[in-house]
Amino acid sequence: MATAYDIATKQADLEKDGRAPVVAVENLQKAFAGHKVLNGISLSVDRGETLAVLGRSGTGKSVLLRLIIGLAKPDSGSIRIQGQDIEGLALDRMGEIRKKMGFLFQQAALYDSLTVAENVAFPLEHHRREMPRPERADRVMQLLAEVGMEGALKKMPSDISGGMQKRVGLARALALEPEILLLDEPTAGLDPISSGEIDDLILKLQHERQMASIVVTHDLHSARTIANRLALLNEGSVAIEGTFEDLQQSDIAFVTEFLKLS
Amino acid sequence: MSDLGFTAVAGVNPPLPGRRSEPPSSVAISATGLAEGFFEWFGDLGIFFWQVLRAAVTPPFEWRELIRQLDEVGSRSLPLIAMAGGAIGVIVSLEARYSLSRFGAKSMFPATLVYSVIQVMGPIITGLVVSGRVGAGMGAELASMKVTEQIDAIEASAINPYRLLAATRILACILMLPLLTLAADACALLTGWFAQALVEPLSFHQFVSSGFKGATFSAFLPQTFKTAVYGLIIGLIACFQGMRTRGGAAGVGRAATNSVVLASLFLILADVVMVKFILVVFP
Numbered sequence: 001m002a003t004a005y006d007i008a009t010k011q012a013d014l015e016k017d018g019r020a021p022v023v024a025v026e027n028l029q030k031a032f033a034g035h036k037v038l039n040g041i042s043l044s045v046d047r048g049e050t051l052a053v054l055g056r057s058g059t060g061k062s063v064l065l066r067l068i069i070g071l072a073k074p075d076s077g078s079i080r081i082q083g084q085d086i087e088g089l090a091l092d093r094m095g096e097i098r099k100k101m102g103f104l105f106q107q108a109a110l111y112d113s114l115t116v117a118e119n120v121a122f123p124l125e126h127h128r129r130e131m132p133r134p135e136r137a138d139r140v141m142q143l144l145a146e147v148g149m150e151g152a153l154k155k156m157p158s159d160i161s162g163g164m165q166k167r168v169g170l171a172r173a174l175a176l177e178p179e180i181l182l183l184d185e186p187t188a189g190l191d192p193i194s195s196g197e198i199d200d201l202i203l204k205l206q207h208e209r210q211m212a213s214i215v216v217t218h219d220l221h222s223a224r225t226i227a228n229r230l231a232l233l234n235e236g237s238v239a240i241e242g243t244f245e246d247l248q249q250s251d252i253a254f255v256t257e258f259l260k261l262s
Numbered sequence: 263m264s265d266l267g268f269t270a271v272a273g274v275n276p277p278l279p280g281r282r283s284e285p286p287s288s289v290a291i292s293a294t295g296l297a298e299g300f301f302e303w304f305g306d307l308g309i310f311f312w313q314v315l316r317a318a319v320t321p322p323f324e325w326r327e328l329i330r331q332l333d334e335v336g337s338r339s340l341p342l343i344a345m346a347g348g349a350i351g352v353i354v355s356l357e358a359r360y361s362l363s364r365f366g367a368k369s370m371f372p373a374t375l376v377y378s379v380i381q382v383m384g385p386i387i388t389g390l391v392v393s394g395r396v397g398a399g400m401g402a403e404l405a406s407m408k409v410t411e412q413i414d415a416i417e418a419s420a421i422n423p424y425r426l427l428a429a430t431r432i433l434a435c436i437l438m439l440p441l442l443t444l445a446a447d448a449c450a451l452l453t454g455w456f457a458q459a460l461v462e463p464l465s466f467h468q469f470v471s472s473g474f475k476g477a478t479f480s481a482f483l484p485q486t487f488k489t490a491v492y493g494l495i496i497g498l499i500a501c502f503q504g505m506r507t508r509g510g511a512a513g514v515g516r517a518a519t520n521s522v523v524l525a526s527l528f529l530i531l532a533d534v535v536m537v538k539f540i541l542v543v544f545p
Contacts, residue, residue, distance in 0.1 A: 069418050091313075091422055092320065098420035109415035111407075123419045129322070172419075 020083040021046050022180055022212035023068060028077035030063055037063050038074070039236030047179070048210040050202075052223035054258070055233035061216040062106065064233075065182045068214070069103050070094045081180070099127060102173030102211075106184040108165040110157035116168050117153040120144060123175040143171040147201060163194040167201070174205070181205075181213040187222050199225045220262035232258060310502045314432060317425035324426050331434035335396050336441060343442045344449045346391045350383050351375075351450030355457040372464075372473035375454045381485045384447040386533060389492035392435070392442060393525040397500045400431055401521030404504025405514040413505060428505065432497030439493035443486050480544040488536045492529050499525040 021044035030038040037060035045051045053061050066072045068079055070086055079086050081097050089097070110119050120140045124131060131139070144150045147167040157165055166186060173181065186202065187195035199222050206213060206226070217223050223230050224244050231241040234254045240247060247255055358374045404427060407413050416423045455469045500521040507513040 066414075071414050071417060091317075091417075091424075095420035095422065098418060101418075103415070103418040105411050105415060105418075107411065109411040111412055111415070112410070123421075126322075126419070126421050176420075 020080065022082055023214065024078075024080040025064070025068065026078045026080075028064070028067060028079070029075045030060065030067065030072070031075055036236050038067075041077070041233070041236070041238060043214075043231055043238065043241070045180075045212045045214055047212050048206075049229070050206055050213040050215060050227045052227035052230045053214060053216045053233060054218060054220065054223055054230060056258075057218065059233045060236055061218075061233060062184050065103070065184050065214065065216055069098065069101060069182060099176055100178055101180040101182060102176070102178035104166065104169050104173045104181075104183045104186055106188060108157075108162075108169035110165055110168060110172075112157050114157075115153065116144070116149065116155050116157070116160070119157070119168060120171045120175055123172065127176055139175075143174055144168070146174070146205070147171045148197075163190045163198070166190070166198065170198075170201070174209075177209075179211055181211045183213065183215045183217075185217055186215065187217065187219050195219065195222060198222075202226045220259070306506070307498070307502055310428075310505075311498060314424045314428045314498075314501070317422050318429035318433065320425075324430050327426055327430040328433060331430045332438060334399075335392070335431075335434045336438035339392055339395055339438070339442055340445060342395055343388055343391060343446045346387055347384065347446030347449035348453040350387050350446070351379065351452065351454035352457045354378050354383060354450065355454035359458060359461070369472075371458060372455075372469045373475065375458075376451065376473035376477070377481075379450040379454065380447050380482045384450055385443050385485055385489050385492070386530070388439065388443040388446045389489060389496070389529045389533075390526055391446075392439060392492070393496050393529060394522050396435065397496050397521040397525045398518045400497070400500035401504045402514055402518035404501060405507035405517035408505055408507045409510055409513060423505070428497075428501040431501055432494060435493035435497035436490045437493070439489040439496075440487050443489045447486070484540045484544050488533075488540065491532055491536060495528045495532060496525045499528065 024044040026042050028038050028041040029036070037058075041060075041064060043051065043053075043064075053064060055061050063072065067074050068081075070089070073087075082100070084097060086094060086097060110116075111122065114122065117137075117140050120143050121136060124136050124139060128136065141150060141153075144153065147170050149164060149167050149171065152160055152164065152168070157168070160168070170183075170186070173183075183202070187198050190198065202213075202215070203226055205211070215223065215226060229242060230244060230247060232239045232247065232255055239252055240250050240255050247259060250256065354375055355371075358371055358378065359368070362368050362371055362374060404413070407427075413423050413427065416426060451473075455464065455466055458464055458469070459466075503517045503521045503524070507517045509516070
């Protein structure tokens with residue numbers, strides 16, 4: 001069972017050895033209107049690894065993902081993506097790093113004026129301009145087929161269900177073949193069967209692509225299924241990090257209660 | 263808070279009626295807060311404008327989105343602008359005929375109509391109509407995208423939202439306003455002539471020859487191209503209000519309203535400055 005100090009020390013040792021984690025977050029602090037949401041978070045994720053971040057609602061899980069992708073700035077602390085500190089990077093420079101990352105928003109955030117196919121093609125149109133149109137269309141079809149949405153090419157986001165929107169959002173997040181995948185509550189609001197299908201999809205993609213993934217979820221069952229390690233947040237800091245067995249063996253009151261009620 | 267402060271000053275969100283009078287110190291604090299909000303709004307606008315300008319001049323350029331916005335701002339506003347211009351032409355024609363008749367100067371009618379429309383009414387009416395239609399539409403669209411995280415998704419996809427969303431819209435407004443103004447002027451002159459011709463015989467050829475007699479390009483072009491500044495104001499305010507929206511559906515409504523009101527207000531204030539500038543530079 002790893003403490004925050006262990007994580008930070010391990011990260012420093014890896015950086016010295018030239019084996020830096022793909023994503024490394026150290027002592028992150030973030031407050032909104034005086035209310036501290038993140039209070040010294042330290043985490044790291046390696047290639048091919050999936051870290052599930054769990055916690056109660058409002059504990060800053062989604063904020064953590066937004067800080068990692070650079071949609072918000074921390075009050076203090078550092079975030080390194082493949083060894084590069086993203087603090088203070090200009091928008092275009094940050095864009096180069098974001099091309100290596102895929103982000104699935106909690107509500108999918110599909111562009112509502114574009115069809116499903118156009119949504120998935122959007123990153124390709126902007127970052128693979130040299131790709132011929134037929135090849136791009138094939139790639140879009142391939143991505144949608146991977147998530148089981150190949151029949152919805154011409155549909156608008158408003159015409160499909162929430163679960164389908166998440167699948168399309170996942171296809172869009174994978175369009176540029178990212179090395180890092182960030183998933184914000186991928187199964188939130190879905191029925192158990194749809195949740196299971198999303199979990200299977202994430203596992204399959206992880207097995208095939210060996211990405212470094214961070215999944216924010218409050219669904220412990222989903223986290224157990226897809227993650228190598230779990231980090232449980234409480235009051236803005238990491239209460240415990242490790243495998244599910246580590247959590248089960250913990251005698252921290254909050255962890256015990258979280259597992260009991262999940 | 264800064265946005266509410268400024269829009270309260272502009273009268274968009276007026277204070278609730280019937281409040282009890284507050285102690286002077288509270289009033290002073292409120293006034294200080296309002297002033298702070300006022301300057302903070304301008305500061306944020308300046309930062310936003312700088313970010314858009316930087317994005318607009320660095321590749322890759324979003325040509326497809328620019329063309330889409332040129333169509334949205336220009337082509338789709340044309341019917342409304344034509345109607346507004348036509349109505350203005352009739353109004354100015356009726357008023358001018360009445361006023362000129364009183365002073366025995368009916369022969370000045372064509373020149374009065376031409377100069378009134380091209381130098382004053384055409385530009386300002388075009389600006390206000392476009393501010394209403396395009397400003398509200400842009401503000402609401404971008405606000406809706408903001409509250410549904412679509413703008414965040416664009417940024418997370420490593421695409422500069424200032425370049426894709428704001429720069430294209432602002433540039434479309436700058437390019438289309440002068441052309442729409444010309445369209446409004448043409449419709450106004452046509453309907454103005456027609457309204458006059460219904461009362462007194464006046465051929466269109468006579469009307470044009472008399473109206474533009476002695477006119478030079480400097481008499482009309484600056485007034486038409488000043489509408490490019492109107493376009494900048496409308497696009498900038500609408501994009502600024504839309505892209506910083508918070509608060510769900512209510513926030514979207516506020517963004518749309520504020521876009522129209524603030525753009526119209528700044529447009530009129532800018533016209534005061536530009537009219538003086540044009541009179542000095544092009545006497």
